[in-house]
Amino acid sequence: MTDATPKPKRKSPVARTRLPTLPPASRSRAALGLARAAAEGRFEMQACADCGAVQYPPREVCGSCLSERLDWREVANGGALIATTTLRHSNDAYFRERLPWRVGTVKMDAGPSVVAHVHEDCHEAGRVRLALKLDRSGQAVLHALPAEDTPNMNDSPQLRETHCDPKHRRVLVTDGRSTLGRAMVKALLDAGASTVFVGDPATWKADAGFDAFVASDPRIEPVALDVTDTDSVDRLAASIGAKVEILINTADHLRDGGVMNARDVGLARDAFDVNVLGLMRLAQAFGPTMCFRAADGTHGAVAWVNLLSIHALAALPARGAWSASKAAALSAALTLRAEFAGAGIRVVNVFPGPIDDEWEQLTPPPKLAPSAVAASVVRGLRDGVEDLYVGDVAEELRARLRDNHKAVERELGG
Amino acid sequence: MSTAILAQFMAELLSGRIRLVDLTQTLTPEFPTIVLPPELGQAWPFRIEEISRYDERGPAWYWNNFSCSEHTGTHFDAPVHWVTGKDQPNNAVDSIPVENFIAAACVIDVSAEAAKDPDFLLTIDFVQAWEAQHGRIPERSWVLLRTDWSKRSGAKEYLNMAEDGAHSPGPDAEVVPWLIRERNVHGFGTESIGTDAGQAHHLNPPYPCHYFMHGNNRYGLQCLTNLDQLPPQGALILAAPLKIRNGSGSPLRVLALTPRT
Numbered sequence: 095m096t097d098a099t100p101k102p103k104r105k106s107p108v109a110r111t112r113l114p115t116l117p118p119a120s121r122s123r124a125a126l127g128l129a130r131a132a133a134e135g136r137f138e139m140q141a142c143a144d145c146g147a148v149q150y151p152p153r154e155v156c157g158s159c160l161s162e163r164l165d166w167r168e169v170a171n172g173g174a175l176i177a178t179t180t181l182r183h184s185n186d187a188y189f190r191e192r193l194p195w196r197v198g199t200v201k202m203d204a205g206p207s208v209v210a211h212v213h214e215d216c217h218e219a220g221r222v223r224l225a226l227k228l229d230r231s232g233q234a235v236l237h238a239l240p241a242e243d244t245p246n247m248n249d250s251p252q253l254r255e256t257h258c259d260p261k262h263r264r265v266l267v268t269d270g271r272s273t274l275g276r277a278m279v280k281a282l283l284d285a286g287a288s289t290v291f292v293g294d295p296a297t298w299k300a301d302a303g304f305d306a307f308v309a310s311d312p313r314i315e316p317v318a319l320d321v322t323d324t325d326s327v328d329r330l331a332a333s334i335g336a337k338v339e340i341l342i343n344t345a346d347h348l349r350d351g352g353v354m355n356a357r358d359v360g361l362a363r364d365a366f367d368v369n370v371l372g373l374m375r376l377a378q379a380f381g382p383t384m385c386f387r388a389a390d391g392t393h394g395a396v397a398w399v400n401l402l403s404i405h406a407l408a409a410l411p412a413r414g415a416w417s418a419s420k421a422a423a424l425s426a427a428l429t430l431r432a433e434f435a436g437a438g439i440r441v442v443n444v445f446p447g448p449i450d451d452e453w454e455q456l457t458p459p460p461k462l463a464p465s466a467v468a469a470s471v472v473r474g475l476r477d478g479v480e481d482l483y484v485g486d487v488a489e490e491l492r493a494r495l496r497d498n499h500k501a502v503e504r505e506l507g508g
Numbered sequence: 509m510s511t512a513i514l515a516q517f518m519a520e521l522l523s524g525r526i527r528l529v530d531l532t533q534t535l536t537p538e539f540p541t542i543v544l545p546p547e548l549g550q551a552w553p554f555r556i557e558e559i560s561r562y563d564e565r566g567p568a569w570y571w572n573n574f575s576c577s578e579h580t581g582t583h584f585d586a587p588v589h590w591v592t593g594k595d596q597p598n599n600a601v602d603s604i605p606v607e608n609f610i611a612a613a614c615v616i617d618v619s620a621e622a623a624k625d626p627d628f629l630l631t632i633d634f635v636q637a638w639e640a641q642h643g644r645i646p647e648r649s650w651v652l653l654r655t656d657w658s659k660r661s662g663a664k665e666y667l668n669m670a671e672d673g674a675h676s677p678g679p680d681a682e683v684v685p686w687l688i689r690e691r692n693v694h695g696f697g698t699e700s701i702g703t704d705a706g707q708a709h710h711l712n713p714p715y716p717c718h719y720f721m722h723g724n725n726r727y728g729l730q731c732l733t734n735l736d737q738l739p740p741q742g743a744l745i746l747a748a749p750l751k752i753r754n755g756s757g758s759p760l761r762v763l764a765l766t767p768r769t
């Protein structure tokens with residue numbers, strides 16, 4: 095059984111902060127198919143369209159019949175753990191810091207025998223589940239997990255290297271006043287976050303409900319934060335930047351209005367100021383400190399979450415200016431992911447469908463409950479994914495974008 | 509004659525017998541702008557970004573870009589700001605005759621009343637009682653409402669928002685036309701975020717100070733400070749807005765010249 099990871103002790107103020115190291119990152123282009131699946135928490139391998147053989151490691155031609163028709167598809171993840179070994183020595187800086195490290199060979203029900211990182215609760219010769227996880231380099235690796243969940247399973251040190259669990263971590267929710275922001279704060283507290291900094295962009299607003307919410311849990315720390323104000327962002331980073339281990343950017347400016355069908359660019363400018371420049375201001379103010387603290391103890395800085403929208407991928411002309419800002423935010427987030435890669439901090443992009451709040455009043459159902467989006471974000475952090483499509487609308491749109499993006503354009507415009 | 513007066517004026521200034529009082533709030537990102545329902549167009553708050561600060565972006569110089577609305581911080585309202593003033597002649601900040609940027613001021617102190625009642629409204633009776641004590645309001649004089657609102661710290665206290673909107677003092681719907689008709693005032697100035705009271709949308713007409721002042725080609729000043737340093741009568745106000753083409757107002761530096769007492 096895995097021991098629960100204890101709450102981190104206070105750090106010694108005179109000890110040198112450990113700098114982040116990364117596991118080996120180079121992969122063949124074919125192997126990056128695994129990253130695509132791992133990024134969304136799916137288990138996919140190549141299968142031969144001619145002979146059906148499942149392939150591992152990924153390759154260009156079928157290992158059985160030399161066919162080039164290899165398709166990525168979901169395959170059965172069960173298998174038997176046939177051998178394990180525990181590494182006590184490594185020449186790699188990353189693994190040296192994390193020894194001992196358990197690895198093993200799994201004979202998959204789907205065919206291949208694979209080498210995987212092996213969870214401490216797996217028994218040799220027993221059944222295991224394989225999972226594709228992103229490591230701190232952002233590359234897909236195979237982890238063998240117990241066939242059934244075990245207590246504190248996610249606290250295994252090896253598995254912790256693949257996820258961003260908010261438990262015992264300090265989290266900043268950039269806009270905690272919005273309906274979604276509040277749900278996010280609640281979900282993080284339920285997940286065991288040790289502190290949730292609740293960004294308040296409108297400290298002047300009279301809202302007894304919000305005041306009661308902020309007072310409802312001693313782990314909530316309200317902080318003034320207006321992402322359109324560089325000074326406000328900088329001041330907050332100067333005061334709590336070294337405590338933020340997960341940053342969840344919930345700030346959004348959703349308004350109706352198109353591109354030609356708008357009176358002016360005022361709305362677009364406001365949306366870009368919050369959704370795009372706001373993200374950049376936060377990144378410039380909080381990012382470097384988070385990078386520095388990526389390996390700081392057992393609960394270092396680990397993740398940056400952007401609440402985007404499925405309309406970052408497919409413009410909704412009725413909200414054309416806002417859609418454009420979300421698309422630009424996605425592009426900025428991809429750059430941020432590359433910039434954080436060296437520290438091993440995960441950038442999680444969340445693509446929900448319409449959320450049931452005051453700005454979606456006239457949007458017909460299905461709409462996502464803010465609590466459902468928040469729960470999904472927490473699950474995504476625990477599972478260690480980096481792209482999260484939330485709800486039927488988002489998942490369907492995404493599938494249809496792959497199938498025929500021209501149809502999506504025409505239907506969203508209608 | 510005028511030369512001698514100006515020379516004497518400078519001498520009085522230099523000797524400190526005429527004192528300059530800055531009636532201007534510092535422009536900061538935190539200073540609130542007027543709050544309107546979120547689906548309406550919004551005035552930009554003050555925002556500032558560094559261009560360079562003796563660094564690789566500009567080695568020997570420090571400067572900033574800033575942005576704000578015409579109605580951010582201590583600012584001037586031109587008649588064209590309100591629909592009632594849209595057809596007045598010379599009604600925008602670039603066309604207002606420059607001599608209108610200097611005028612005397614009467615400062616009506618309602619700070620005690622406003623402290624007790626944030627929704628305090630200035631009435632004709634109150635002004636007449638004030639005149640009985642301090643003298644009749646001269647023609648073409650600013651009427652400045654001292655509420656000590658500028659001493660409220662932070663946006664929350666300053667805006668004083670409740671579920672039913674902002675609560676801050678201002679003039680009632682009768683006193684504004686009376687000041688124009690009976691006293692021919694130059695304009696109206698306040699310490700709070702607008703020349704009208706926080707709940708002025710419930711008056712008839714709504715926002716009477718904007719409605720009547722601008723409808724009669726008069727001006728507004730708001731977000732003033734240091735009104736407690738001015739005498740009830742006798743101060744001169746320098747308030748020259750930026751020369752924005754067809755501008756409805758502008759942030760500005762408001763200075764008062766006052767005899768040292």
Ligand SMILES: [Zn+2]
Nearest residue numbers: 142145156159
């Ligand atoms: Zn084959």
